[in-house]
Amino acid sequence: MARYSAFSILRNALSGQRYWQRAWRAAEPKPAYDVVVIGGGGHGLATAFHLAENHGIRNVAVLEKGYVGGGNVGRNTTVIRSNYLLDGNTQFYEFSMKLWEGMSQALNFNVMFSQRGQLVTAHSADQLDSFSHRANIMRLNGIDADILDRDDVRRLTPYLDFSDTARFPIHGAIFQGRAGTARHDAVAWGYARAADAHGVDIIQNCEVTGFVRDGEKIVGVETTTGRIGAGKVGLAVAGHTSVLGAKAGLELPIESHVLQAFVTEPLKPLVDHVVAYGADHFYVSQSDKGGLVFGGNLDGYNSYAQRGNLGVVREAAEAAIALMPCISRVRLLRHWGGVMDMTPDASPIICPTPVEGLYLNGGWCYGGFKATPASGWCFAHTLATGEPHPLIAAYGLDRFRTGHTLDEAGAGPSAWLQ
Amino acid sequence: MLRIECPCCGPRDHDEFRYGGDASVIRPVHDDPDPEAWYRYVYVRKNPAGLHREFWQHVMGCRQWLVVERDTRSHAIASVSFARKSPA
């Protein structure tokens, strides 16, 4: 693989951009691999990369039913943060944040990680208290966190509603300066290219339709391009975990729901940070092209349709205007949906499974993009050693049986209520 | 958007309803001591990509709980009936 550098850009510019190498090979499937990863999203690709990079396992295939980056990795609103409260989450997401900070170097691919800082507004004294609790926990874990008062928030984000008529007046905010965004497609492409450079086969347009068993053990997969043998199989298919899990005989505590995102027409620079509205499910950042990117609620009923409904568009617009009245005349350009695994406690499931040879990486709910590098790192460890990585010890499937749920949202067992 | 044909009120926008989740899940009897049965009732879902039997309550209308059969891939609704056999 030719490395990207200032020199390579110059050389290719001078030769009319005609000699760039393709970023990864169009691999033909081999009869068998040591590890087959199902799902060419961020998590699957990161897993394949770390299998090769950290564990020297290079006889690996990533099977993707569509194209790399066509799933949630290319549909999310790109927010990266590690402002979690619960033990298990705090450490995992901070580990992820550290990997983000070195990702462009590690992959030799500019993922445009922009640590612009994220603030979550508080709308009552009580909410600010609970944010202080969270900030203290974060600091005890060595994670940066600040509590801002109303004047601080006004200095950073003067365009929010500080008027006397604000629906929910702003009392302050919790701020994480190292939080930010990354170019989501670049994350998929960067991992694909780096995994390919280690010899990983990335096979697009290859849908897994079933599993091959030897007795109870899974020893391969059936695909639309034929049967492929596998020493181990890792499932990383985002919203479709139930569908494939059922084919392997797994019954999971997961429901698939659609989450929508929105982008407005491009504006002059306005929003410097990621701003989340503490009074409703709404958050916004500004893309490098100038569009305001925002997200809102789940549609709230089981769906594999990968498109949203207008009720949620209206809710998101209402929340946007309540927080930022200055954008009430801005036009919405596009909205789209992604299918997500919702777990009853809003935490992921990433672990070995009761089915021998099958490993699970799913249940990322609203927030799995920020987890991409740590998820890949820990899932690769789990696949390579057969044991869960210590950082994902809290994300086992058994936690629902044993009562050790990790309910960061405090929303109970009904996915649609989250 | 979904349009749910309420057997009491006629076709209405789904915004008038509250979703109640999988209607095929059966609650164990009150004093069932088996934790596995409760685990399955509270957490485990089939989550099919296809026909799904689910509860919706018509909160902004007649307030009846309904069972809707809906295809989770296309949102096509195959049937709607009262969750209880006869409306009060």
Ligand SMILES: Cc1cc2nc3c(=O)[nH]c(=O)nc-3n(C[C@H](O)[C@H](O)[C@H](O)COP(=O)(O)OP(=O)(O)OC[C@H]3O[C@@H](n4cnc5c(N)ncnc54)[C@H](O)[C@@H]3O)c2cc1C
């Ligand atoms: C609108 C929206 C906004 C979001 N915003 C954020 C955010 O701001 N911050 C954040 O941290 N997270 C966010 N998320 C969540 C995040 O995008 C996901 O949790 C994460 O990307 C999921 O992991 P993935 O990248 O591997 O999934 P995907 O990219 O979806 O990868 C899974 C892949 O599996 C493939 N697949 C499925 N079935 C099969 C099969 N049978 N055979 C082969 N391949 C198959 C799919 O085609 C897909 O490409 C958001 C999600 C959505 C939808």
Ligand SMILES: [Zn+2]
């Ligand atoms: Zn009705």
